[in-house]
Amino acid sequence: MNAYDYKEFPVKWYIQKQQIVRRGEKETLHLTVFFYYERSTFITELAPPPEKTNFAGPKINPADFPSETTYVVKFDHQSFPVPVGTTRKATFDKAILSLSRDAFRDAVVAVNKTQRNPQTNAAIGEFIQEHLENYIRDEEQRNFQIHTQNYEIRKQNVVRRFPKETLNLSLYYYFDRKALGDAMRPPLQIIPLDRNQYSDTDARRVPLSSAVTLVVPFELEEVSVPQDIEDREMARRQAYTGKIETLARQALKTALSQVNADLPNPKNTQELDSLVTAIGSDYRNYTLNREVTHQAIKRRGSETNAEETLQLTMYFYFDRLQIKDLIQPTERAVTVDLDTDDLLRMDIPASDNETYVAVFRDHEVEVPSDVQDKNAARKRAARDAVEALKLEAFNKAALDINHQLAQPMDPGEFERAIAKTAANFRHYVIDFKWIDDPQVITRGDYSTAPESLRLNLYFQVDRKALRKALVSERAITLVARYRTFVELYWNVPGKFEDFPPEMIKETTSTILENIEDYFSQKDYEIVEFENIRGELMKLLMEHEAEGISEDDLYSQDEHTRLQSNLALRSISNWSSDSEGVSWKAQEGSQSQFEFGKRILADYADLLIGVTINSIEPSSDGRQVTLRLTVNATLFERGEWVKLASADAARSIPYEPGSVNLIIEGGKLLAQQLAAELEPRIKHKLARRKAAEEVLTGTEQVFIVVFKGASKQQFAKIKSRLADSSRWEYKSTDVRKRTARIAFEGSIDNFADRLEMFLSGAGLNVGLPEYVSS
Incomplete structure (x- = not known):
């Protein structure tokens, strides 16, 4: 009441009684007075009618918010005291903030219930809490005011009850159902990636026939991308690689299960699990035939902080027969040689x-x-x-x-x-x-x-x-790599024509190939007959050879053609006399015709002779005995020297009309004799090398290359080199135009002497090249 001046209120009054009472010297005035005020004056002043206010709100049109897409939160007749010393505007702002928070809570709970996949109460509580606390994470603002900006002030006034004031408000909040739902559970984004974005480098797509192909599909498989890896490309690639490894294991297990189900005697589940365990990390060897046909990133929310899922569609292709062999391995006999290096650890x-x-x-x-x-x-x-x-x-x-x-x-x-x-x-x-x-x-x-x-x-x-x-200490003797030629002699009693041409052709070629392969694997330089065949034919034609003709080599008669080609290959059986060159089959490799041996020295240092001695059927006709002889001779110091030999026979089951078993027997017998002969050759070569080193002291072997020499010039050079006493002539190679010469002294001294010697002999072939053997 102190805020009011009583003089401002009109009043009527009269004195009903007045008197003075004296007590000694003290006097007291007693009055009885009646005051009369107009009641309306007090009502207007103490409880005035509501006063309209005009605080501004957002300018919206409620018609723009249809009920199908909008959720409305209504607040009618909400009262907010205006504290003494506080402006009405401050109270209004505070009231709007409070009502907005309440409206946001109400709308979130209500809209969530209408969603296809509503969130749990805990998730909704966390969502509301985050937004009410005004969170700002990364670049994404999480504030409830983002969703409460559309409201309509339906009524606003201030009511005064002396001495207090109250702000009365009626507000309608309009919420976009989709926007609020997306905020609670962001919409799913599927971002397709290029098929080569993350390439499966280990995959090897190999087409298989439809009859044996087993396809194991994985459609739209998903894996979470690690959130704790800042480099998102690295995180996605890690998820990609890990998921492929996981699917590969599942694919192999599925393939094993499906193929096993089709077997007459399938394994039980425990046996299949044991097989998968035994395969272990080798599963990669069986799951490389695969392809990725779809890859995409799925996420809900911001790219900067939303959880991501990698989505893959891929197909694995298996060979049913290979999977069957894993479950029921076919019986195999394999000889293995386990070397220590194969068992080494990587460290x-x-x-x-x-x-x-x-x-x-x-x-x-x-x-x-x-x-x-x-x-x-x-x-x-x-x-x-x-x-x-x-x-x-x-x-x-x-x-x-x-x-x-x-x-x-x-x-x-x-x-x-x-x-x-x-x-x-x-x-x-x-x-x-x-x-x-x-x-x-x-x-x-x-x-x-x-x-x-x-x-x-x-x-x-x-x-x-x-x-x-x-x-x-001479435990190992280092020798040269010998040029080796393999001859074949047909020394079987009876007429050549008595044997089927197919058997002769297949048996001889199989024996030759296996002998050549064995010595090639032992690091001997095999002189291929096909490489010198043309030169041999030319040589025979020049000398008008008898017994071998070009017509015979290409004859329509198989026996004539086979016999002529065998004769051409058996160089050491060639001979020459006043009547020309001729060929005559002697006792296999025992023949020593000078002409053939001399020609052979131009192409090879080591001669392996293979003789087919007999092909004899048993008395009951059920078996055939095949006998072979192999020997080796070395060309050294201008002559051929016998090194070693081996002989063996093998009985082979025989089926009339079939030559396959005879051919297979020839193969096995050739391999057996080659394995026996080769160590003997090495032993003899080592002995001869050691003896040669004792004789020659500091002698070295040089290879001289005459690149510019013609065939005729090289023949003259060869003749001159063989006649000189200044060095020891070893051998020559006509095709490569090389000569091997032993000489005591340095390579420079040897080169000077050789060039002076050739110049003095009138042989101008340019400057040769020298290599120490």
Whole structure:
């Protein structure tokens, strides 16, 4: 009431009674007065009628918000006290904020219930909380006011009740159902990726026939892209690779299950699971035939923070027969040679040209039980084992060097040299390392068995130093790579025409091919008959040969054609006399015709003669006995020298009208004899090489190349070289225009002497090239 001046209110009054009461010196005035005020004056002042306000709101047209797409939250007659000292506008702003928050809550809950996939109460609560707390994450603003900007002020006024004021509001909020629903659960985006965006580099699409193809499809498979990887491309690629690996495992398991179901005797589920476990990481070998036909990224929300899902469609293609072999393997007999290198771990260095690596796994050695100090006993056992394994590593390296060089070797000399060099094996074993830490193996606390050490280690052996030592000790004799020609002789009793041409052709070609293949694998340089056939025919035509004619070589008669081609190949059976060149079948490779041997020396250093001695049927006609002889001769110092020979026979089942078994028997017999002959050749070559080194001292063998020489010039050069006493003539190669010559001295000295010699003989062939053999 202090805020009002009573004088401002009109009043009527009269005194009904007045008197003075005296008490001694003190007087008191007593009045009875009646005041009369107009009631309307007080009502107007103390409880005035509502006062309209005009606070601005958003300019919207309610007609723009149809009920089908809009959710309306209504607030009627909402009252908000206007605190003393606070403006009405401040109260209005605060009221709008409060009503907006309440409207947002109401709308979120109501709209969520109408969604196809409504969110859980917990998710809705989290969504409301995030927006009411005014969150800003990354570039995305999460604020409820984004959704409460469309409201209509239906009524606004201030009511005063002395001395308080109250703001009355009626508001309608209009929410876009889709926008609010998308905010609660962002719409799904499927972003197609180019099929080459993330390429499956391991895939190998191989077309298969429809009869054997099994297709395992995976349609629209999904995998979450890691959120914690900032580089999104890297994260997607990681998800892509991981999902393909997962699908590959599933595809193989599905293929096994489907093929197994079609088998007459299918395996049970446990057996299939064991098979999958046994295959392990090798599943990749069976799942490379595949293709990705669709890849896309799925997400809901912002690109910067929404969770992403990689979507793939891919197909795996399997060969049913290959899968069947996994489940029910066909019986196979395979000979395998497991070399130490095949079992090396990736952290173990591999052998190379410099070092040989000897690996020892799970090597156990007993710890002496008579030593009281266990640590000392274990150390001694480990030291002794390492020394023994070091010697074994040395021996393995020596054998490997010999095998790698593939050179002639005398077994006795090799063993002697190994024993001598092994005394200093520590000079060649340059390092060793543990593969795993040594382990002490015990049999339990109550066992009386001695403990042992399990060692896993490898040694590195200096290959160059050891090779040098073995060569110097003559354990290995380094010789040249010999040009080798294989001849074939038909020495079967009876007429050539008595045998079917198909059998002669297939048997002879099979025997020749297997002999040539064997020696080629042993690093002999095989002189192919087809490469010199034209030159041989030309040579025969020049000398008007008898017994072999060009017409016969291409005769329509199969026997004539076969016999002529065999004769052309059997160069050492050629002879010459005053009447010209002729060919005559002698006792296989025993023939020594000078003309044929001389011609052969132009093409080869080593001659392998193969003689078919007999093809004899048994008395009951059920078997055929095939006998072969093989021998080797070496061209050295202008002459052919016999080295070694081998002979064997083989009985073969025979079916009338079929030659397949005879051909197969010829193949096996040829391989057997080649395996017997080749070590004997190496032994003889090693002996001859050692003897030659003793005789020639510091003599070296040089290869001289006469590039510009014609065939006639080279023939003259060859004749001159063979006649000189200044060096030792070894051999020539007409096609390559090369000559091998042994000479004591340096290559420069040899070149000077040779060029002076050729110039003095009137042979101007330019400057030859020199190579030390």
